[in-house]
Amino acid sequence: MSLGASSSAVHINAPGAQRLPVAVRLDATAVFTILDHHLRKRDNQKRVIGTLMGIRTESDVQVRSAFAVLHSETADQVAIDEEYFQNMLEVTQKVQTREQIVGWYSTGSELNNFSALFQNYYAQQTGPHQAIHLLVDTGDRTKEFGIKAYLGSPMGVSAKPDNCVFVPVPVTLRQADGERPGLNLLRTASEEPNHTTPVLTDLQNLERSLLDVISMIDRVQNYVQSVIDGDIQGDPAIGRFLLDTLNTTTEGLEKGKLESLFNIHVQDTLMVSYLANLVRSQAEVSSRLTLVT
Structure with a gap:
């Protein structure tokens, strides 16, 4: 049954032909980059964002590395430094030729309206694949360092990119025994006032x-x-x-x-x-x- 223009029903657009990963495997190297980026943020910044690079399979996404992206965010608008993003992407792909953009990350404890805009931006970068979003809560000491993974899909009466619902997907942190102390050290520093x-x-x-x-x-x-x-x-x-x-x-x-x-x-x-x-x-x-x- 089709809905008329005056209908107030809310619907969620399924990704359709997009390939949906079942789970996300996160390498410790990417977590090092995210925590280091958070430690270097300005005092007036509420969060930092960046790009996730990795490899896709039929069933999951392996996030192998990440790089920071410069952005400005106020109560009314948000902007990404497109030139910086393209330069970093070019350099990264020269070093890691097999890796491609698989999504983006942000720090903090919650999603907001601007998160939907970032999700739409990275969905354009990943082409036919769904973009993964990693939300890293640096103040959460629960399992997997407070890391949550999401998929996004437009929603609303007339679905728009800035209206997005985030669906959680399982995420597994892959870390060697020698990498765990370094992650714990960075995590402890992120909770200190002077980040040391x-x-x-x-x-x-x-x-x-x-x-x-x-x-x-x-x-x-x-x-x-x-x-x-x-x-x-x-x-x-x-x-x-x-x-x-x-x-x-x-x-x-x-x-x-x-x-x-x-x-x-x-x-x-x-x-x-x-x-x-x-x-x-x-x-x-x-x-x-x-x-x-």
Whole structure:
């Protein structure tokens, strides 16, 4: 049934021939760029935006890198530095020939009317594919560093680009063990007033890791106790995972052996820290002797 011109019904335009990704895989390299861009923003800026580069498959989008985009945003209007965008895109594609524009990112905790305009702009850049939007909440310490992924589609009585509904899609952060401390460091700096944070020593990192492990154990204990008390219904998959974890971590460890291994690890950490300080002191003495002679 067709709607007349006077109808007040609201409809959402389906993407049609556009290919919809099922999920988004986000590399840590792109997150480094986004957090660094946020740390360098001006004091009067509410958020920063940038372009996501990556590779598309039939089922998902892999975001491999990103670059910042200069923009101005007031209560009445918004503008993108088109020349800067094109120059950065050209340089990026020269270095990463396989990557293409897959969407855009912004920092903050919410979407607004201007987000629909940005979405429409990047939809023109991605051609027949849907543009991905990553919303990075730098003040959220929840799962995946407060990162949410969206797809956009025009909506309204007569659908317009500046009227857009954002539909969430699953996003997975891919990070190696060596990249996690760097992300945590940038994240901590983004929450400080002057955007700086000291680099922790090995012992301080060990202490923080132990506190995180204790917090995780407390959450698991609270969950198990709630299931036993009947407050919540237990999930068999979680139960099997906990059982496998306990069998893996305690297998072959006799009573007192775990404590002995931990003490040995602490001693190794102290020795490495001592040697590092000794080498640093020797290098400082050598440089001063060179200046004297």
